[in-house]
Amino acid sequence: MSPAEVEGRYANVREALVRDGLDAVIVSGSEYSTRRARGSATAPATGAGNGSASMGSTT
Amino acid sequence: MTVRDYQALAAGELELVPYDVEFDLARSVKSDKELASVRESVRINAEGFWIFLDAFAVGRSEAELLGPCEDYFVDEGCGRQTMDMVLVGENGEAEPEFRIASRDRRIREGDLVLPSLEIAGPGGHWVEVSRAIAAGGAAPGPEARRMLEAYEEYYEAARSALHPGASAHDVHRSVSNGFSDRGYELGHVTGHSIGMTMIEFPKIGEGVETELAANMVFSMHPHAISVDGHACLYMQDTWLVAENGGEPLAGLPMRIFDGAESRPDD
Numbered sequence: 193m194s195p196a197e198v199e200g201r202y203a204n205v206r207e208a209l210v211r212d213g214l215d216a217v218i219v220s221g222s223e224y225s226t227r228r229a230r231g232s233a234t235a236p237a238t239g240a241g242n243g244s245a246s247m248g249s250t251t
Numbered sequence: 252m253t254v255r256d257y258q259a260l261a262a263g264e265l266e267l268v269p270y271d272v273e274f275d276l277a278r279s280v281k282s283d284k285e286l287a288s289v290r291e292s293v294r295i296n297a298e299g300f301w302i303f304l305d306a307f308a309v310g311r312s313e314a315e316l317l318g319p320c321e322d323y324f325v326d327e328g329c330g331r332q333t334m335d336m337v338l339v340g341e342n343g344e345a346e347p348e349f350r351i352a353s354r355d356r357r358i359r360e361g362d363l364v365l366p367s368l369e370i371a372g373p374g375g376h377w378v379e380v381s382r383a384i385a386a387g388g389a390a391p392g393p394e395a396r397r398m399l400e401a402y403e404e405y406y407e408a409a410r411s412a413l414h415p416g417a418s419a420h421d422v423h424r425s426v427s428n429g430f431s432d433r434g435y436e437l438g439h440v441t442g443h444s445i446g447m448t449m450i451e452f453p454k455i456g457e458g459v460e461t462e463l464a465a466n467m468v469f470s471m472h473p474h475a476i477s478v479d480g481h482a483c484l485y486m487q488d489t490w491l492v493a494e495n496g497g498e499p500l501a502g503l504p505m506r507i508f509d510g511a512e513s514r515p516d517d
Contacts, residue, residue, distance in 0.1 A: 197284045208277040217270055218260075220252035 275452035279444050281466045286491070288374025289468055290500060293489050295327045295372045296380040297501040299335075303366050307384055307510045309359060313337050313352035320368065328373035334449065338365040343385070343392025344482035347474065361388035363395055363507075365485050369449060377449045379470040379487035380501040384508045391507050397433060398475040398484035399507055404429030405441075405473055406488075406505040413469065413490055413497030419459035426455070427473060435475040442471035445489065467492040 209217060261267055281289060299320040306316045317335055324333050339356070340346040345363040358364065364384045371377040383399075385391045391399065405426040412425035423441050430437055442455030445468055453461035455469060472487040486505070491498045502515070 193284070197282065200282055201278065201285075204277045204280075205274065208273055212270075212273060214268070214270065217274060218252065219274070220256070 272452045275444060275446075276461065278446060279451065279453065279467050280464050281446070281468055285374075285376060285446070286466060286468075288372065288376045289378060289489070289491075291374060292370060292372035292376050292378040293380060293500040295324060295329065296368055296370050296378050296489075297503060299323055299368050299370065300366065300381055300501075300503065301514050303368070304384060304508060304510060304512065307358070307364070307386075309362075309386055310357055312354050312357050313339065313364075314354040316358070316364075317352040317366070320366075324370050329370045332371035332375070332377070334367075334369045336367045338367065338483065338485055339363070340482070343389035344394050344477075345383070345484070346481060347476045347483035347485075358386050360386055361390050362386040363390045363392065365483075367485065367487065369487070371447075371449075375447050376468075377445050377447070377470075378468075378489040378500070379445065379449075379472060380489055380503065381487045382503055382506070382508050383484060383486055384510060387509070392482065394477050394482035395484055395507065398430075398435060398482075401429035401433055401435065401475060402473070402484060402486060403505055405471075406499070409471060409490060409497045409499075411496050413463065413492050415463055415465045415492060415494060417463050419453045419455050419461045419463065420457060422463065423455045423457055423459070426471065430473055430475050434478060436478075437473050437475060441473045442469045442490075444468065445470040463492050465492055465494050 205217060302319050302323050303316055306319050317337065320335060321333060336349045337352050338345045338347065338349055340363055341359060342361050343363055345365050349367060364386065366381045368381045369377060369379045408425045412422045426441050427437055440454050440456050444451040444453055453459050455471065469490045469492070470487060471490055472485060474483060474485045476483045488499045488501060491500055
C-alpha cells in the first residue's frame with residue numbers, strides 16, 4: 193500500500209476527531225479485523241500494530 | 252478492546268468515550284485503491300461460490316462442499332479471514348440457523364442449501380457473496396419460491412435506492428417492502444457497510460438517517476424467515492453506491508441455483 197493511500201485513510205479519521213473535539217482514537221482488533229496476530233500493542237499514527245493501534249493525537 | 256486494556260486506560264487520566272459509529276463513518280467512503288481491493292475480494296468470493304456449486308451433489312457432506320472453497324480462498328491470499336457457514340433444510344426449505352458445515356450430514360434430494368460466504372482478500376476488505384442452491388426433488392419449496400419473488404424485487408429496488416443522498420432508512424424501506432408485503436420477518440439487518448471489518452456502520456435499517464455517499468460499499472442480505480420460523484432465504488451481495496445508483500459487484504444472477512449452471516465465461 194502506498195504511503196499516500198495510508199495517509200489518506202488516516203486523514204479521514206483525524207478530520208473526524210478534530211470535528212468531534214477528541215485527541216486520539218484507539219482501534220482494538222480481533223481475529224476478524226486484523227491480518228496480524230492478536231495482541232494489544234499500540235503503534236504510532238503512521239505505523240501498524242498487532243491487534244490494536246493508536247491512531248495518534250490530532251493536536 | 253479487552254477488559255484488561257480498558258481498565259488500565261480508564262484508571263489513568265484519559266477520558267474514554269465510545270467512537271464506533273463515527274470511526275466507521277469516517278472510513279465508509281472508499282478510495283480508488285480501496286475499491287480495487289473490494290473488487291478483488293468480490294472476485295475471489297464469487298469464484299468461491301462457483302467452486303461450491305461445482306462440488307454440489309446429492310450424497311456429499313456439507314464440509315466436502317465448503318472445503319474446496321476454503322482451499323481456494325487461502326490460495327488467493329485471504330489467510331484466515333474467512334467466515335463461511337451453511338443454512339440447510341429438507342423438503343425444499345432451509346432452516347434459518349447458520350451452522351458450521353458438517354462432516355457427517357450429507358446433501359439429500361430436496362435439500363435447500365444456502366452457503367454463507369464471507370471473505371477478505373489480500374487487500375483486507377471484507378465482502379459477502381452467495382446464492383441458494385436447490386438439490387432437486389421438492390426444492391425449492393413454496394416458501395422459498397415466494398421469498399425469491401421478494402428477493403427479485405429487492406434486487407431491482409436496490410439498483411435505484413442505493414444512490415448518493417438517500418438515507419439508510421429509505422433504502423431499508425425500499426428493499427424490504429417485498430418481504431414485509433408477503434408477511435415475512437427479516438431476521439437480520441437488510442444490509443450494512445463493509446470494509447476492513449466485516450460489519451460496519453452505517454447499517455441499512457429502520458430509523459438510520461445516515462446519508463449515503465458515492466463509493467460507499469454495502470453488504471446486502473435480507474434474511475427472510477417464515478411465520479413458523481422453519482423456512483428462510485438468505486443470499487448475499489456486495490453493492491457499490493455509484494453516482495447513478497447501486498451496482499452489485501459480483502454479477503451473479505439473482506436466482507436459486509440448481510447445480511447445472513456454469514460460469515458466465517465458460
